[in-house]
Amino acid sequence: MDAQHATLRSKEEIKENLKKPEVITGSEILLRSLVLEDVECVFGYPGGAVLYIYDAMHGFSDFHHLLTRHEQGAIHAADGYARASGKVGVCIATSGPGATNLVTGIATAFMDSVPLVVITGNVATTLIGTDAFQEADITGITMPITKHSYLVRKAADLPRIIHEAFHIANTGRKGPVLIDIPKDVSAELALFEPSTEINIRGYSPTVTPNKLQIDKMIKAIAEAERPIVLAGGGVVYSGGHEELHEFIIKSGIPVTTTLLGLGAFPSGEDLWLGMPGMHGTYTSNTAIQDADLLINIGARFDDRVTGKLSGFAPKAKIVHIDIDPAEIGKNVPTDIPIVGDVKTVLQLVNKEVQYTEKADAWRAKLAASKAEKPYSYTDSDEELKPQWVIEMLYEESKGEAIVTTDVGQHQMWAAQYYKFKQPRSWVTSGGLGTMGFGFPSAIGAQMANPDRLVISINGDGGMQMCAQELAICAINKIPVKVVIINNQVLGMVRQWQELIYDNRYSHIDLSGSPDFVKLAEAYGVRGFRASNKEDARAVWQEAMNHDGPAVVEFVVRKHENVYPMVTQGSTIDQMLMGDAE
Amino acid sequence: MKRHTIAVLVNDQPGVLQRVSGLFGRRGFNIESITVGTSEEAGLSRMVIVTTGDDNTLEQVTKQLYKLIDVIKVVDLSANPMVGRELALIKVTADPTARPEILGVVETFRAAVVDIGTTSLMVQVVGDTEKIDAMIELLKPYGIRELSRTGVTAMIRGNAR
Numbered sequence: 001m002d003a004q005h006a007t008l009r010s011k012e013e014i015k016e017n018l019k020k021p022e023v024i025t026g027s028e029i030l031l032r033s034l035v036l037e038d039v040e041c042v043f044g045y046p047g048g049a050v051l052y053i054y055d056a057m058h059g060f061s062d063f064h065h066l067l068t069r070h071e072q073g074a075i076h077a078a079d080g081y082a083r084a085s086g087k088v089g090v091c092i093a094t095s096g097p098g099a100t101n102l103v104t105g106i107a108t109a110f111m112d113s114v115p116l117v118v119i120t121g122n123v124a125t126t127l128i129g130t131d132a133f134q135e136a137d138i139t140g141i142t143m144p145i146t147k148h149s150y151l152v153r154k155a156a157d158l159p160r161i162i163h164e165a166f167h168i169a170n171t172g173r174k175g176p177v178l179i180d181i182p183k184d185v186s187a188e189l190a191l192f193e194p195s196t197e198i199n200i201r202g203y204s205p206t207v208t209p210n211k212l213q214i215d216k217m218i219k220a221i222a223e224a225e226r227p228i229v230l231a232g233g234g235v236v237y238s239g240g241h242e243e244l245h246e247f248i249i250k251s252g253i254p255v256t257t258t259l260l261g262l263g264a265f266p267s268g269e270d271l272w273l274g275m276p277g278m279h280g281t282y283t284s285n286t287a288i289q290d291a292d293l294l295i296n297i298g299a300r301f302d303d304r305v306t307g308k309l310s311g312f313a314p315k316a317k318i319v320h321i322d323i324d325p326a327e328i329g330k331n332v333p334t335d336i337p338i339v340g341d342v343k344t345v346l347q348l349v350n351k352e353v354q355y356t357e358k359a360d361a362w363r364a365k366l367a368a369s370k371a372e373k374p375y376s377y378t379d380s381d382e383e384l385k386p387q388w389v390i391e392m393l394y395e396e397s398k399g400e401a402i403v404t405t406d407v408g409q410h411q412m413w414a415a416q417y418y419k420f421k422q423p424r425s426w427v428t429s430g431g432l433g434t435m436g437f438g439f440p441s442a443i444g445a446q447m448a449n450p451d452r453l454v455i456s457i458n459g460d461g462g463m464q465m466c467a468q469e470l471a472i473c474a475i476n477k478i479p480v481k482v483v484i485i486n487n488q489v490l491g492m493v494r495q496w497q498e499l500i501y502d503n504r505y506s507h508i509d510l511s512g513s514p515d516f517v518k519l520a521e522a523y524g525v526r527g528f529r530a531s532n533k534e535d536a537r538a539v540w541q542e543a544m545n546h547d548g549p550a551v552v553e554f555v556v557r558k559h560e561n562v563y564p565m566v567t568q569g570s571t572i573d574q575m576l577m578g579d580a581e
Numbered sequence: 582m583k584r585h586t587i588a589v590l591v592n593d594q595p596g597v598l599q600r601v602s603g604l605f606g607r608r609g610f611n612i613e614s615i616t617v618g619t620s621e622e623a624g625l626s627r628m629v630i631v632t633t634g635d636d637n638t639l640e641q642v643t644k645q646l647y648k649l650i651d652v653i654k655v656v657d658l659s660a661n662p663m664v665g666r667e668l669a670l671i672k673v674t675a676d677p678t679a680r681p682e683i684l685g686v687v688e689t690f691r692a693a694v695v696d697i698g699t700t701s702l703m704v705q706v707v708g709d710t711e712k713i714d715a716m717i718e719l720l721k722p723y724g725i726r727e728l729s730r731t732g733v734t735a736m737i738r739g740n741a742r
Contacts, residue, residue, distance in 0.1 A: 143600055144607050148650040151595070168650060202592075202653035326644035329637070 008040065014062050021193045026155030026186040027056035030119070033162040035062045036194055037117075039090050041081060041447045042066070043074035047094025048134055049121030052186040066447070066476060069468035071098050073440040075105025076466065079114050080441025083427045084402055085448035086239065088115045088169050095121045096134030099180075100141065104434055107145040109176040111431025112260060113237060115169040116176040117162075118146075124184040125153065139180050147175030152182065155190035163195035172205030173324040174237055205323055209340030209348065216336045217295070217319050218352050224293035226315075226362045227253045230276060230305075233260030233430070234298015234322060236423040240343030241265070244297065247346050251353045254366050256284035258299045260430045263420035273366060274375070277305035278566045279412045282373040285564075285572040287366055288313050295319040298342045301331040302431065311571035321345050375416045377578075383557040384531055386410060386485045390417035392533075393455060393483065396540055401453040402427065402445050406438030406462030409491035412562045414457045436465030442480045443469060453481070453544075460486040460513050470523035473549035481543055482525075484516050484553040487560065495561045499576070500568075520551035531555035582633045584613065586665055586735050589628040589646055590620060590654040597651045601628060604649065610634065610642050614667070614732030625653065629734045631710075658735050665735035668705065669713045670695070674724035675702040686719050701726060709733075 018032045030053060034042065041064045046054040057065060068074040071093045078089030089109075093102050099120040109116045123132040139149045148168050150161045158181075165177040221227060235244050241264050248255050248271050255265050256276045265272055274281030276288055288294060294316040299305065301320075306312040309331060319336040320328045328337040338345055377387040390413050393401075399419050404427040405411040411428055420426050427445050429437040442456030463484050473480055490508040497505050517527030526546050528539040536554055543550040563578025591597045598617055605612050613631040620627040632642060639657065646655045658665070675683050680702065687694055687704055690712070696703035706716045710733060717728065 139596060140599065143596070143603050147648075173648075200650065203650050324648070326641065326648055330641060 008064070009062060011038065019194050021191055023189055024192050025052065025056065026152075026158055026181065026188050026190065027052040029155060029158045029190065029192045030162065030181070030186070031056055031060060031062070032192060033159050033194070034090065037088070037162065037166045039063050039088070042090045042092060043068055043077040043081075043444065044092030045071050045074055045094065045098060047098045047121065049095035049098075049123060049183045050092060050186070052183065053092065053121065053181070064447070066443070066472055068440070069471050070466065071101035072105055072436060073443075073466050073469040073472070075102045075116070075118065076108070076434075076437050076440035077444035077447070077469070078116055079105060079109050079437070080404055080427050080444030081448045082109075082114050082116060082444070083441070084424050084445035086424060087448070088117055088166055089444060090117050090119070092119045093121070094134065095123055095138070096136045098134075099138040100136055103142060103145070104436075106142055106176050106178070108429050108432045108434040108437060110145040110147070112429065113174045113233065114176065115174040117165050117169055118176055118178045120178065120180050121186065122151070122180050122182045125182045126184070128182065139178060142178050145176070146178045147173075149178040149180065151180045152185050155185050155188035158185075158190070159192060159195040164198060164200060167198050168200070168203065172203075206325070206339045207323070207341040207344050209321075209338045209345045211348075213336055213338045214345070214348050214352075217338065217349065220293055220317055220319060220336060221251060221253070221295075221353060221356060223358075224356060225358045226291045227251075227293040227295065227356055227359055228273075228287050228291040229253050229255040230258065230288070230294060230296045230299050231255055231261045231264050232258040232297065232299025233264075234342045235261055235264035238298065238323070238342040240298075240341075240346050241423045243343050243346035243350060246350050247353060250350060250355065252355050252359060252363060253295070254287060254363060256280070256287065258302070258305055258430075259415055259428065261299060262415060262426045263423040266421050267419040268421070270367065271363075273370060275415055277302075277307070277572060279416065279562050279564065280572070281370070281375065282564060282575060282577070283366055283369040285566070285575060286369065288316075289571065289573040291316045293317050293319070295321070297321045297346070298323075300327045303331075306331065307566045307570055307572035307574075377560075377563075380557065381533065384533065384536055384554055386413050386487070386554070386556045386560055387417050388533065389483075389485060389536060389554045389556065390414050390457070392537060392540065393457070394418045396537070396544065397453055397455065401425070401455045402449060404428065404438050404442040404445055404454065404456045406458040407433045407435045408459045408462060409487075409495065409560070409562050410457050410459045410485040412492075413485075416562075435462040438462055439480075439482055440466050440469045442482070443472060443478055446478050446480050454479075455481050455483060457483045457485065459491060460484055460488060460510055460516070461490050463516070464513065467519060470520060470525050470549070470551070474524035477548055479547065480549050482520075482549070482551045484551065486513075486516070486553050486555050487558045488513070489558060491560075492562070495565075498561070499565070516551055516553040526550040527553070529553045529555065582635065584631060584633050584659070585639050585657060586629065586631050586659040586663065586733060587642070588656045588658050588735065589630060589652060591626050591628060592651040592653065593619070593624050593626045594651050597626070598628070600649050600651060601630075601646065604645055605630075605632070605642075608641070608645060610638065616732040616734045618734070629658070629732075631733050656737070658737055662738040663735050664738060665709050665733045666707055667710060667713055667731050667733045668707050669716070669728065669730045671704045671706065671717065671720055671725060672701050672727040673704060673720045674700060674726055676700055679723055683720070683723060686716075690716050692716060
């Protein structure tokens with residue numbers, strides 16, 4: 001994939017050398033520790049406070065380092081890497097502005113429980129608190145959006161801290177961990193001895209659930225006439241998708257997958273109802289409202305899923321399975337709380353669960369509803385419809401691509417019309433809804449999966465928030481296929497202004513956007529454009545045949561909206577159906 | 582809205598108070614008082630937090646606190662028979678003619694005069710929140726110049742746990 005980055009030395013070979021105790025600098029300790037944590041790829045941007053670290057990286061070839069063009073690009077790339085691989089994403093930035101440029105990306109990862117280790121430089125310990133040049137209290141600033149953080153005081157603490165940070169990031173409910181390293185600490189000499197043990201008092205996530213609660217759940221399933229499973233990102237993160245599949249097939253319970261849960265269950269199968277919530281399927285939303293048993297597996301009852309909370313799943317007994325006890329009962333009162341790792345819980349459940357005999361009529365009803373009211377749009381031969389573009393991408397890639405998206409209408413159309421067969425093929429900012437995420441996260445996803453097709457679907461708005469990272473695709477020959485669904489407007493904002501603000505379109509016109517084809521070419525990336533079906537398929541095929549990164553702009557109908565839609569304050573069965581109405 | 586007193590055992594790390602108080606702030610939980618000091622074990626501090634809210638709020642407070650890596654243990658003290666105390670220093674205007682009266686109040690409350698100025702007295706009082714409130718009410722007519730309260734520290738009674 002990458003001319004600059006040859007194959008890394010074998011891990012065993014490196015590790016044996018690294019394990020020998022030796023007096024080295026804090027920076028060298030950091031790099032060695034990262035290698036010992038199996039880090040293969042780091043995204044970063046140097047600056048004054050991390051000069052020692054980058055000096056130690058000069059000629060260092062035991063992991064790849066990708067120099068992004070903005071720290072926001074670095075952290076979203078690390079995030080995409082983590083989501084697409086299941087490994088911890090790592091990024092490095094300097095102190096002050098470098099560190100604060102990471103804030104959006106840290107919050108994005110925090111909201112979606114993505115494991116990251118974020119390394120920032122800081123001014124020397126002697127200068128901390130003096131408002132020194134490029135000083136920012138980044139541990140303080142990021143406290144609400146990190147799972148944990150460290151301000152390193154001594155180089156000798158680094159091996160333990162780094163080992164703990166990776167452990168904390170990637171266990172329990174996953175999340176970003178920040179390590180702030182003052183400049184003098186990165187220069188300080190200390191004896192490096194690899195840290196191999198974890199001893200964090202007070203931190204021991206509950207993996208194995210309470211057996212009595214499992215029994216209650218089994219009993220509730222046996223009694224249910226209208227059961228439904230709501231599966232979320234936790235299924236993907238725990239690696240429990242096979243267990244979920246077994247559970248659904250064995251029990252015969254219909255399943256709806258949240259935005260972050262897409263791919264947790266193969267979307268083509270009969271029992272899959274689609275996505276629930278604000279832009280979910282008619283069948284998922286009405287099924288939740290009619291259900292007498294709702295089993296939430298690794299989802300957090302986000303308001304985009306529940307709609308008006310007081311009217312959510314009014315007839316259902318609620319089972320909630322989550323590794324984070326604080327999620328249970330936070331938004332929706334729970335009848336059967338099950339704290340544990342989704343994979344482990346489902347393994348136990350699968351030993352006992354029986355087919356829900358009483359739910360035959362329910363299954364038949366939902367199957368009919370699914371056939372009767374799928375996602376639909378009115379196609380056009382004159383104008384390119386964004387939904388058609390997504391369907392075309394799905395057909396052409398046979399559903400095998402890793403798809404990353406930005407945030408907005410294109411994101412919802414991608415969620416609706418691209419069908420995901422497997423987990424970790426869908427990378428999107430759910431909780432925070434971060435524009436600018438889509439494209440750089442694709443770079444990370446591609447670094448994690450050099451041999452897979454990675455399609456990054458963006459709007460014309462979000463693409464302009466991190467477009468500068470086209471440079472690293474070009475330089476490093478990262479073959480991401482960047483799609484821009486261009487409707488020349490901030491589409492989702494326009495949709496809300498239309499439906500809720502009485503058509504008063506306020507500051508949504510994106511006229512003055514660059515010529516995206518020329519922009520791509522300015523960076524040395526192939527650019528394509530299409531505005532009708534015939535051209536769209538042809539340029540897509542040409543982009544696919546091009547060996548390297550490409551930007552493909554699809555100029556689509558400006559006034560297209562996402563349906564169904566549940567407006568705020570409504571229950572989820574009160575859907576605007578749009579074209580289908 | 583009930584008042585809850587909780588004890589939080591935390592790692593004695595820089596920033597840990599910020600983590601705990603920040604959590605209360607951003608999740609919309611109320612802090613009526615918060616006290617921090619060393620505990621019986623080196624390296625661990627004990628915070629005592631008085632908060633108000635219904636039982637669901639208390640449950641969320643507890644669960645969210647446990648998510649902090651530096652939090653070792655959270656105990657709802659007020660669910661048990663508990664001793665809760667705070668200390669207040671009250672500087673009250675006290676011309677020589679008013680002193681005997683004030684000393685009478687101090688004695689009744691088993692408080693103490695810990696400093697005497699030409700026109701003021703400093704009163705130290707220890708007790709539960711209600712006692713301190715009552716003492717302040719009684720001293721108000723004389724003129725309170727300065728008031729400093731520590732907030733509540735608390736423990737479960739001997740045999741209760």
